[in-house]
Amino acid sequence: xxxxxxxxxxxxxxxxxxxxxxxxxxxxxxxxxxxxxxxxxxxxxxxxxxxxxxxxxxxxxxxxxxxxxxxxxxxxxxxxxxxxxxxxxxxxxxxxxxxxxxxxxxxxxxxxxxxxxxxxxxxxxxxxxxxxxxxxxxxxxxxxxxxxxxxxxxxxxxxxxxxxxxxxxxxxxxxxxxxxxxxxxxxxxxxxxxxxxxxxxxxxxxxxxxxxxxxxxxxxxxxxxxxxxxxxxxxxxxxxxxxxxxxxxxxxxxxxxxxxxxxxxxxxxxxxxxxxxxxxxxxxxxxxxxxxxxxxxxxxxxxxxxxxxxxxxxxxxxxxxxxxxxxxxxxxxxxxxxxxxxxxx
Amino acid sequence: xxxxxxxxxxxxxxxxxxxxxxxxxxxxxxxxxxxxxxxxxxxxxxxxxxxxxxxxxxxxxxxxxxxxxxxxxxxxxxxxxxxxxxxxxxxxxxxxxxxxxxxxxxxxxxxxxxxxxxxxxxxxxxxxxxxxxxxxxxxxxxxxxxxxxxxxxxxxxxxxxxxxxxxxxxxxxxxxxxxxxxxxxxxxxxxxxxxxxxxxxxxxxxxxxxxxxxxxxxxxxxxxxxxxxxxxxxxxxxxxxxxxxxxxxxxxxxxxxxxxxxxxxxxxxxxxxxxxxxxxxxxxxxxxxxxxxxxxxxxxxxxxxxxxxxxxxxxxxxxxxxxxxxxxxxxxxxxxxxxxxxxxxxxxxxxxxxxxxxxxxxxxxxxxxxxxxxxxxxxxxxxxxxxxxxxxxxxxxxxxxxxxxxxxxxxxxxxxxxxxxxxxxxxxxxxxxxxxxxxxxxxxxxxxxxxxxxxxxxxxxxxxxxxxxx
Ligand SMILES: [Zn+2]
Numbered sequence: 001x002x003x004x005x006x007x008x009x010x011x012x013x014x015x016x017x018x019x020x021x022x023x024x025x026x027x028x029x030x031x032x033x034x035x036x037x038x039x040x041x042x043x044x045x046x047x048x049x050x051x052x053x054x055x056x057x058x059x060x061x062x063x064x065x066x067x068x069x070x071x072x073x074x075x076x077x078x079x080x081x082x083x084x085x086x087x088x089x090x091x092x093x094x095x096x097x098x099x100x101x102x103x104x105x106x107x108x109x110x111x112x113x114x115x116x117x118x119x120x121x122x123x124x125x126x127x128x129x130x131x132x133x134x135x136x137x138x139x140x141x142x143x144x145x146x147x148x149x150x151x152x153x154x155x156x157x158x159x160x161x162x163x164x165x166x167x168x169x170x171x172x173x174x175x176x177x178x179x180x181x182x183x184x185x186x187x188x189x190x191x192x193x194x195x196x197x198x199x200x201x202x203x204x205x206x207x208x209x210x211x212x213x214x215x216x217x218x219x220x221x222x223x224x225x226x227x228x229x230x231x232x233x234x235x236x237x238x239x240x241x242x243x244x245x246x247x248x249x250x251x252x253x254x255x256x257x258x259x260x261x262x263x264x265x266x267x268x269x270x271x272x273x274x275x276x277x278x279x280x281x282x283x284x285x286x287x288x289x290x291x292x293x294x295x296x297x298x299x300x301x302x303x304x305x306x307x308x309x310x311x312x313x314x315x316x317x318x319x320x321x322x323x324x325x326x327x328x329x330x331x332x333x334x335x336x337x338x339x340x341x342x343x344x345x
Numbered sequence: 346x347x348x349x350x351x352x353x354x355x356x357x358x359x360x361x362x363x364x365x366x367x368x369x370x371x372x373x374x375x376x377x378x379x380x381x382x383x384x385x386x387x388x389x390x391x392x393x394x395x396x397x398x399x400x401x402x403x404x405x406x407x408x409x410x411x412x413x414x415x416x417x418x419x420x421x422x423x424x425x426x427x428x429x430x431x432x433x434x435x436x437x438x439x440x441x442x443x444x445x446x447x448x449x450x451x452x453x454x455x456x457x458x459x460x461x462x463x464x465x466x467x468x469x470x471x472x473x474x475x476x477x478x479x480x481x482x483x484x485x486x487x488x489x490x491x492x493x494x495x496x497x498x499x500x501x502x503x504x505x506x507x508x509x510x511x512x513x514x515x516x517x518x519x520x521x522x523x524x525x526x527x528x529x530x531x532x533x534x535x536x537x538x539x540x541x542x543x544x545x546x547x548x549x550x551x552x553x554x555x556x557x558x559x560x561x562x563x564x565x566x567x568x569x570x571x572x573x574x575x576x577x578x579x580x581x582x583x584x585x586x587x588x589x590x591x592x593x594x595x596x597x598x599x600x601x602x603x604x605x606x607x608x609x610x611x612x613x614x615x616x617x618x619x620x621x622x623x624x625x626x627x628x629x630x631x632x633x634x635x636x637x638x639x640x641x642x643x644x645x646x647x648x649x650x651x652x653x654x655x656x657x658x659x660x661x662x663x664x665x666x667x668x669x670x671x672x673x674x675x676x677x678x679x680x681x682x683x684x685x686x687x688x689x690x691x692x693x694x695x696x697x698x699x700x701x702x703x704x705x706x707x708x709x710x711x712x713x714x715x716x717x718x719x720x721x722x723x724x725x726x727x728x729x730x731x732x733x734x735x736x737x738x739x740x741x742x743x744x745x746x747x748x749x750x751x752x753x754x755x756x757x758x759x760x761x762x763x764x765x766x767x768x769x770x771x772x773x774x775x776x777x778x779x780x781x782x783x784x785x786x787x788x789x790x791x792x793x794x795x796x797x798x799x800x801x802x803x804x805x806x807x808x809x810x811x812x813x814x815x
Contacts, residue, residue, distance in 0.1 A: 034550075034645065113699050133701035134541070134552040135655030142653070154703070156552030196552055220549035227546045231646030 365756025379806025405437025417446025692785020717795025
C-alpha cells in the first residue's frame with residue numbers, strides 16, 4: 001500500500017465502494033488530530049483533492065457510501081457545520097439521520113451512552129457528533145460499533161475544521177508548503193477547539209505559528225508552548241497584535257462570544273474590537289499577499305472588520321467549500337476501515 | 346504460616362515492621378485467642394534469608410478519610426462492603442466521612458452507621474467524622490457537642506470546604522474545646538467552578554477547564570491564618586488538612602508547623618503516585634513522569650499515552666496534579682510533613698462514572714489499592730518501607746488521639762488484641778472488578794498489577810480478611 005493509491009486512481013477510488021480498494025488509513029474514528037501522522041494528513045489532503053473533483057461535476061454525487069447510515073448528533077446548535085456534514089454525507093450517497101439534542105440533556109435525561117446505543121440499534125454505521133463537553137466523543141467511541149467523527153467537542157478539538165483550514169492554506173500558498181510560513185491565530189484561544197486542533201496540524205506542517213489574544217484568553221498556552229517544544233510542537237504566544245501580524249502569511253481570526261464579558265474575561269466587545277479586531281489597518285503589517293481566514297460564524301465589526309472579511313485577501317468562502325470536500329474525504333476514509341460490516345450492496 | 350479455626354496464629358520467618366517502635370527486621374509473631382502473645386525479633390543465623398521483600402507483618406492500617414455511601418447511596422457502597430474493602434486493603438480502622446445523605450450532622454446518623462457496622466460482623470473499627478455545619482451547607486454549626494458525645498473523631502464538611510471563613514473560625518474554636526480537629530478539604534470554590542482537571546499543560550491541550558493550584562493554596566492559607574488566630578483563645582484548636590495535593594500547600598504547612606501551629610495533614614496514594622498525565626492516557630507512576638531534574642515530561646512526546654484520554658476513573662477532587670506536585674506529595678510522606686497517607690476512598694456506581702468527563706462524579710475507590718500504590722513507591726526507592734507503614738498506622742493514630750480503641754497500642758504490642766496485616770511482597774495481584782470487595786470499581790488501576798497481596802488482616806483479635814488461598 002502506498003499513499004499514492006488514492007490520487008493515482010482518484011476518481012475511480014471514490015466512486016467505488018470503500019473496502020474494495022485498499023486505502024492506507026488505519027483510524028476507525030476521527031476524534032482528534034493529535035494522533036494523525038504526516039502521512040495521514042497527506043492522505044486526507046489528497047483524498048480531499050479527489051473530492052474537490054467530484055464537487056466540480058455537474059452532479060456532485062458518488063455512490064461511495066450507498067447503503068451506509070450516517071447519523072449526525074449535535075448537542076450544540078450549529079447550522080453551518082451540521083449542514084456541511086450532511087451535504088458531504090449525501091454527496092457520498094449515504095443515508096443521513098439528523099438528531100438535534102438540547103444541550104440541557106447533557107446533564108438531565110438520557111445519557112450519551114444510551115443515546116449512542118440507540119443510534120447504533122437504529123442502524124447507524126457512522127456517527128458525527130458535536131458536544132459541549134471536552135472528550136465526549138471518546139465516550140461515544142467506547143460504546144459505538146461503527147466510526148465516530150468528532151464534529152467539535154467542548155474546547156478540545158474540531159478535527160475537520162483544522163483539516164479544512166490546512167487544505168485551504170496549502171491551496172493558497174505557493175508550492176502548497178507551510179514550512180516556515182507565519183500563521184497567526186487571533187482571538188479567544190482559551191475556549192477554542194478550532195485553535196487547539198490547528199496547533200497540531202499547523203505545527204506538524206512546519207508553520208511558524210503565533211497565537212495572539214488578550215491575556216485572559218491565551219491563558220495556559222504559554223505552558224503548552226513550553227512543554228510541547230520538546231516534541232517539535234513549537235509556537236509563540238503573544239498579547240501584541242502588532243507583533244503577531246507583522247509579516248504574517250496567514251491570519252485566522254476566531255469568534256468572540258458575548259459570554260466572555262459575563263465571565264469577567266473582557267471589559268467589552270467594543271474594547272476587544274478596538275484592541276484585537278482584525279482591521280485593514282492592522283492587516284497592513286502582514287505580507288501583502290497574506291490570506292485571511294475565519295471558522296465562522298463571524299461577528300463582523302468585532303473580531304473581524306466587514307471589509308476584511310469580504311476583501312480580496314479573504315478565503316472564508318473557500319473554507320466553507322473545502323469543508324464539504326474535507327468531510328467527504330474523512331467519511332470516505334473512515335468508512336473504508338469497517339467496510340466488512342457494511343450493509344452496502 | 347498456620348491459621349487454625351480459631352484466632353490462633355503463628356508467623357515465623359517474616360519481616361516485621363513496627364513503626365511505633367521505630368523498628369523493622371526479621372521476626373516471628375504468635376497470636377493466641379486473638380491476643381498477640383509474642384513478638385520475637387530474630388538476629389544472627391536465625392535471621393538469615395529473611396528480608397523486607399518477602400512476607401511482611403505490620404500493624405493494621407488506619408484510614409482517616411473513607412467515604413462510605415450509607416445512608417443515601419448504598420449502590421455505591423454500604424458500611425458492610427466498605428468494611429470488607431478496608432480489610433482487604435489491610436485497614437483495621439477507618440474514619441467515615443459525613444457527606445452521606447442525610448449528612449452525619451447529628452447523632453442519629455452516627456448511631457445508624459455504627460449499627461450497620463455491628464450488623465456486618467466485621468471486626469474492622471469504624472470511626473466517623475461529623476459534619477461541621479448543618480447539611481454541610483456551610484452556614485450553621487452542626488450539633489458538634491452532641492456528636493462529640495456519641496463519639497465522632499473530628500468534624501469535616503468534606504466534599505466541600507467550610508465555605509464561610511467566620512463559620513470556619515467558630516468551628517475550629519468549638520471543636521478545639523471538644524478536643525477534636527477540623528478536617529478541612531481545602532478548596533477555594535470560586536476558583537474551581539466547573540473545573541475539570543488540574544490547571545496546566547494537560548488541561549490546556551485537552552481543552553478541560555482548569556482547576557488551579559491556587560484554589561488549594563488560597564484555602565490552605567486561609568485555614569492556617571484563621572487557626573493562628575483561634576489558638577490564641579482556644580489552645581485546643583486543631584486543624585487537619587486532608588488530601589493535600591500541591592507542593593506549595595505542603596510548603597505552607599511545613600512553615601506553619603515550624604511556627605508551632607497545631608496542624609496535621611494527609612496525602613492520598615493517587616495524589617502522590619499519579620499525575621494529570623493520567624487524564625491524557627498515561628499510566629506511569631508520577632516519579633517516572635519527571636525527568637532527572639524533576640521536571641514533568643511531555644506525555645505526548647515520549648510514548649506514555651497507553652489508554653484513551655478523558656477516562657472518568659481519574660476524575661477526582663482535588664484533581665490529579667502535575668507530576669512535580671505528585672512527587673512533592675510523595676516527598677512529604679517520606680519526610681513526615683504529611684502525617685498520614687489517607688485513601689479518600691470514594692466509591693461510585695458505574696452509572697455515575699459512565700458519562701462525559703466533566704459530568705462524572707469525582708473520586709477514586711482507594712481502600713484496596715493504597716498498599717499496592719505505596720509499595721510501588723517503596724519498590725522505586727522513593728519511600729522507605731518503614732515510613733510508608735508509619736504513614737498508614739502511627740501517623741494517622743496520632744491525628745486520632747485517644748478516639749481509636751487502639752490508642753496507645755498501634756504497633757506490634759505484646760498482650761494487645763491482634764490488629765495487624767500480613768502481606769506478601771513477592772506476590773503481585775491484578776486489580777479487577779472481581780478482586781475489589783468495594784462496590785466502587787472506579788479506579789484507573791483496573792487491569793494493572795500491584796505488589797503486596799494481602800494474605801491476612803486481623804482486627805481486634807479477629808480475622809477480618811483472609812486471602813482465599815493463603
Ligand atoms: Zn475532600
